[in-house]
Structures are given as structure tokens and as C-alpha cells.
Amino acid sequence: MPNRSLRENMNGIEWIVDARGCSPAMLRDVEHLQRLFEKIISALQLRPIGETQWHQFPNSAGITGLCLLSESHLACHTFPEFGSLCLNLFCCVPRERWAFETELSAAFGATSVSVRAVERLYGASHEAILQSSTSAHNLSRESQGG
Amino acid sequence: MPNRSLRENMNGIEWIVDARGCSPAMLRDVEHLQRLFEKIISALQLRPIGETQWHQFPNSAGITGLCLLSESHLACHTFPEFGSLCLNLFCCVPRERWAFETELSAAFGATSVSVRAVERLYGASHEAILQSSTSAHNLSRESQGG
Numbered sequence: 622m623p624n625r626s627l628r629e630n631m632n633g634i635e636w637i638v639d640a641r642g643c644s645p646a647m648l649r650d651v652e653h654l655q656r657l658f659e660k661i662i663s664a665l666q667l668r669p670i671g672e673t674q675w676h677q678f679p680n681s682a683g684i685t686g687l688c689l690l691s692e693s694h695l696a697c698h699t700f701p702e703f704g705s706l707c708l709n710l711f712c713c714v715p716r717e718r719w720a721f722e723t724e725l726s727a728a729f730g731a732t733s734v735s736v737r738a739v740e741r742l743y744g745a746s747h748e749a750i751l752q753s754s755t756s757a758h759n760l761s762r763e764s765q766g767g
Numbered sequence: 768m769p770n771r772s773l774r775e776n777m778n779g780i781e782w783i784v785d786a787r788g789c790s791p792a793m794l795r796d797v798e799h800l801q802r803l804f805e806k807i808i809s810a811l812q813l814r815p816i817g818e819t820q821w822h823q824f825p826n827s828a829g830i831t832g833l834c835l836l837s838e839s840h841l842a843c844h845t846f847p848e849f850g851s852l853c854l855n856l857f858c859c860v861p862r863e864r865w866a867f868e869t870e871l872s873a874a875f876g877a878t879s880v881s882v883r884a885v886e887r888l889y890g891a892s893h894e895a896i897l898q899s900s901t902s903a904h905n906l907s908r909e910s911q912g913g
Contacts, residue, residue, distance in 0.1 A: 711855070743785060
């Protein structure tokens, strides 16, 4: 979590992403989920610490992935029985907004993607939630880089 | 993630908790954070899978903890330089609301605690955010148990 002293008035951002209508087979495929994480990590220049923890549940074959980042964390949970995928990306250092909608549609066949951007209140300033509506595309602070 | 077929119209809940005014020494103490996780896990009857991943950052001594649960995940990040602690508890199975405010004040000396409860949209129904205001205490669905 670098340069925090330089941005005392800034807070972090967390993207809360819920995708539906996904292909159940893809939601049961650990390697497919690993590729999703790699793509997000590479696109946003995130820095994983240690190995991502992956677990596949025996009954539903749903998968959980937890990745510890220098920038906070990336998590996913899949629910093949509902065709759903839930993703969290918490960045204590600002990052550009990833194209969750397009990417999850392309990779998992998602038919609807809800993206909520929530400001995390850890810095010196106390600002309200940046945004809690679905599929919001333009957050000015997201383009500042890490 | 048990009994999901029984609750197709239900979704999960995620608590997003940001505490400020905490004791920096406590935010640098891994064992103190581990006790926090144990307390939450025990109180809400959560079921960890594998070992919680802990990491302490070299400069700030801030700590990240990620715990994979049968019920989804529990995560924390501390920022001793700001006296702040950020917590995520994602439960795909409903759980009672924990007393984040009182507990974090008692354990870390937090002077303000923001608690936002966000519904995760993975089930058959598509409901809006349950609640995104701070310090909300009464969510009727939280008392249904897992």
C-alpha cells in the first residue's frame, strides 16, 4: 500500500460486482476463474502477495477465490446453480474502472451485471459513498491511477 | 454454502465496515486481529475453510487478513497511519448482524464506525441494495439464520 502519506485526503474504492445469467459450466471451472483474476490483475496493474486461495465446494461445485493484494484484495464466489458470480475488488490505491460488464459477458456469458462502487473510508477525509447504483460508468476519481 | 436450493428467492448480505480513531498499536498487532476474526466467527457460527491468510506490510505495519468461509468470506485491512480498520463480511447465508460498533470501539478504541449492509445479488430474485446507509441496526432478514 504505497504512497499513502501522499494522499491523506483520499480513500479507497471497492467494486461490488454481481453477474447473472452466466454459464454454469464456466462457473465450475477453476482455471477459467483463475484466468479472470489474471486478466483483472494484469489490466489494473495489481500486485498479488502470496498465492490466491481457491476452494471448490463439493455439492454445487461453486468456487471461491481470495487474492491478497498490495492494493487490498480481490475475491470471487460462483453459484453455478443460479448462474451467478459475485466479485469484490477493494483497492486502497485508486485504479481505473475495469469493464466488468463487457468482460464478464464475454468470458462467462453473463446477461446482467450489477456494478456498485463504494468508497472505503480509511483516509483522513470522511466522504460518503461515491456511488451505490448499478452499472455506473464514470467515476472521476477512478482515473487518477495508483 | 448449504441449503441454497431451499432459498432460491434469497440473496446474500455483505457488511462493509470502516472504523476510525482506532489505536495504531492495536492495528499493527496480528494476534489482536486474529482474536477479532475468532470472535466474529464464533459469534455468527461461521465455518472457516483452510487457514486465514495474514500479511503485515513492511512500512506501515498495516495488516491484511483474508478468511475463506463456507458462508463466503471475511476480510480486514488496517491502516495504522490513519487509525483505520476496514472489514468485509460476505455471508451468502443470512446471519445476524454483529455489533460492529460496540465491538470495534471496545477492542480497538474506534471513535466512529460506518456499517453498510449491501445485498449481494446472486439468487433467483433481483432485489436492490438492502441498505447502504451507515450504522443501520435493524435488518429484518438478518435474523433468519443460516
